[in-house]
Amino acid sequence: MVKQTTLALLALAASISSHQANASYAKGNPLTYVDPSGKVAYVNVSGNNITIVLPIVFQGGTWDQQQAMAGAITDAWNGQFGQYNVQTTVVNGSTLTTPVNTIQIDPGQSDALGLSRVYGDAMSGKWFAKPTRTCGLDYAHEAGHLMGLGDHPGTNQIMDDITTTPTVTGDDITSIINSPVNIITHEH
Structure with missing residues (x-):
């Protein structure tokens, strides 16, 4: 499984450039279609x-x-969730020519607006x-938001906005697979 997953990850990383080149993230027409959430x-x-x-x-x-943040993401989003075996990798987006997510790290624990957050109108x-x-x-x-998931209050799972339990579900993975904000490839 590790060899297959590594090959899938390499193929996916290689496909990032080809997706950008043909603008498939915007249905082939980046002037007409844009990713609505970024x-x-x-x-x-x-x-x-799932990779x-x-x-x-x-x-x-x-x-x-930065490494602690990436590690927290991979710790929570790797594993068996429902029917899915998931391998998640955070990559340094600064060297890519494709759409990436940008996160500003601020010192401290919170500010007047509250906790860490992802802005709804941009990546x-x-x-x-x-x-x-x-x-x-x-x-x-917050990485769940970057992958197209919303908050799920009262569920005591990863997308519950106040949970202290990092429980990812198979439904979370299905939602990521079906999210229009993500670039999906299928291997047969």
Whole structure:
């Protein structure tokens, strides 16, 4: 499985450039169609094996803080969720010529507007260097937004806006696969 997943990840990373070149993220016409939310993940579906590449440009913060955020995302979003075996990788988006997510890292734990967040109108957000939830769950939750998921209050799962439990469900993965903000490839 590791070899197949690694090959799928490499194929997906290689396809990022080809998707940008033909503007498939905008139905081949970037002047007419745009990604309405701006958020993006690259998802490869091979049966029940799902590979997610989440390109993020971190602005600000230290290298260690950036790595802790990426690690919190991969810790929460890798594993068996319902019927899906999921491998998620956060990649440095600064070297890509494709749509990427940009996250500003601010010092501290919160500000007058509240917790870490992803802005609804762009592929950007503001994350705080010190998480307010255990295990950096703030970052894993916000990564869910980058992959097209909304908040699910009262569920005590990863997209519950106040949860302290990093529970990803098969329904979360199905929603990511079906999200119009993501670029999906299918392997047969």
